Amino acid sequence: MSEKQQFACFGAAQLFALAEKLKSKRLTDKKPPLIHCIMNTVASNDCANAVLAVGAKPVMADCPDESADITVHAQALVLNMGTFSKDKAKAMLLSGKTANKLGIPVVIDPVGVHASSLRREFFEQLSGKVRASVIKGNYQEINAIAGTSERELDPARLALAAAEKYKCVCAVTGRKDHISDGNKTFCIENGSPQLAMVTGSGCMTGALMGAFSTVAESFTAALCAMLIMDLSGEIAAADMKGTASYRVRVMDLFSRLTEEFSEEQISRIIRISEVKE
Numbered sequence: 001m002s003e004k005q006q007f008a009c010f011g012a013a014q015l016f017a018l019a020e021k022l023k024s025k026r027l028t029d030k031k032p033p034l035i036h037c038i039m040n041t042v043a044s045n046d047c048a049n050a051v052l053a054v055g056a057k058p059v060m061a062d063c064p065d066e067s068a069d070i071t072v073h074a075q076a077l078v079l080n081m082g083t084f085s086k087d088k089a090k091a092m093l094l095s096g097k098t099a100n101k102l103g104i105p106v107v108i109d110p111v112g113v114h115a116s117s118l119r120r121e122f123f124e125q126l127s128g129k130v131r132a133s134v135i136k137g138n139y140q141e142i143n144a145i146a147g148t149s150e151r152e153l154d155p156a157r158l159a160l161a162a163a164e165k166y167k168c169v170c171a172v173t174g175r176k177d178h179i180s181d182g183n184k185t186f187c188i189e190n191g192s193p194q195l196a197m198v199t200g201s202g203c204m205t206g207a208l209m210g211a212f213s214t215v216a217e218s219f220t221a222a223l224c225a226m227l228i229m230d231l232s233g234e235i236a237a238a239d240m241k242g243t244a245s246y247r248v249r250v251m252d253l254f255s256r257l258t259e260e261f262s263e264e265q266i267s268r269i270i271r272i273s274e275v276k277e
Contacts, residue, residue, distance in 0.1 A: 010186070010223055011066060018224045019258045021215045024057035032057040033214035036074035037207055038067065038092050040082025043200025047080075047249070049209040053254035054228070057213040066096040067091035077104055078210040080203055080227035081119060081124070082111040091123050095128030096201070105213040105221075107132040110205040113121040114144035127166060133218040135162060136171035136206050160185050169218045171209075175203055177226050180273070181219045188223075189271035190230035192237035198247045205229045209252070223272075231266065232257060 026032035033056045039047050044060050051058040061070040064087055065250070071077055077099040079092045099106045108126065113119045123145060127135075135142070139155055146162040153161065154236040155172045159180040162170035172178040195201045208225035216224060232253035240246045252259070 010220065010227075010272060015224055015227055015266065015270075016258050016263050018212060018216055018220070019226065019228070021211060025094055025215070026057075026206075029260075031237035033211070034069075034073055035076045035078060035207065035210045035214070036071050036095065037078040037080065038062045038088060038095060038209065039078065039080045039207070040200065040203050042083060043080075045230075046200050046247075047204050049156045049251060050254055051207050051211050053194050053251060054208060054211050056214065058207070062088050062091050064088075064090035065095055068094040070100040071095040071104065072102065074099075074104060075214040076107070076113045076210040078107045078109070078207055079130075080109040080111055080206060081113065081123065082109075082203060084112070084119060084122070089126075092126060093129060097128065100131050100207060102128060103273070104238045105210070105218060105220075106130060107134045107136065107206050107209045108132045109203065110135065110137050111135065111203070112141070114140045116234060120144065132166060132168045133213060134169045134171065134209050134222045135166055136173065136202075136209060136222065138173050138202065142170065142172045155181070156185050156187060169222050171205075171222050171226060172206065173226070178228065179219070179222055179226065184219075185275040186223060187273055187275050188230055189273075190227065190234050190250065190269070192233040194240060194243075194246055195229070195250070197234040197243045198233075198250060200241055201229065201233070219246035227270070227272070228254060231269070235261075236267070266277040 022179040023158040056086035155178040159172045163180040163182040212221035
């Protein structure tokens with residue numbers, strides 16, 4: 001079996017296989033993969049706990065004086081533009097270049113890139129100097145960077161256009177999530193509107209993508225991370241009592257989804273399909 005798994009199709013069996021493979025790194029090998037996150041400070045704690053929940057180990061170092069040195073020890077790098085600053089921008093560039101040099105997968109989350117010229121200009125600089133494995137964002141964010149001439153491209157075509165432009169996997173989150181590698185595009189219809197009530201749910205998805213990129217190639221890793229977030233949000237919403245307990249339940253499911261539910265049970269609720277032209 002290859003170190004990073006690839007699947008011709010994706011469903012409950014593949015989700016369970018990757019979840020168990022990542023957990024085994026910590027439980028059996030005693031060597032959880034290190035995920036270096038330069039993260040939105042609002043969501044940093046939850047993202048660190050999300051990475052821990054699936055079996056990896058987070059480090060949230062964002063000082064430019066040390067960021068490249070930290071990245072050397074990592075197995076994946078997550079760059080999140082949420083709470084943006086000049087120091088974080090410098091750290092992202094230094095760490096991103098180091099990751100590329102060492103063959104470490106890079107997940108870029110261009111949070112708020114549509115909101116200011118500063119963020120747009122930095123993303124252009126970052127994407128020009130750092131080769132991303134995955135770029136994820138909501139519709140507005142990906143629409144701002146895709147460079148398409150159409151004003152209201154549907155999410156599947158938007159994911160495809162961005163994947164083709166940046167030559168990497170692109171994920172567009174929303175009521176339905178779409179993901180493309182430029183050749184194939186998938187739609188995930190799981191999830192819950194309640195996830196919008198959890199600050200940083202999108203940031204956690206990016207962190208999970210980084211974690212799963214240590215055991216699967218980029219498209220599969222991103223698909224797995226999105227499914228875990230969507231399924232956890234959907235299942236937790238079925239018995240929601242309030243936003244605080246909902247958030248905790250979602251995060252519990254990151255670590256317990258494959259323990260509380262059988263592969264057969266999950267296969268009945270997964271709603272994922274390939275988008276054809």
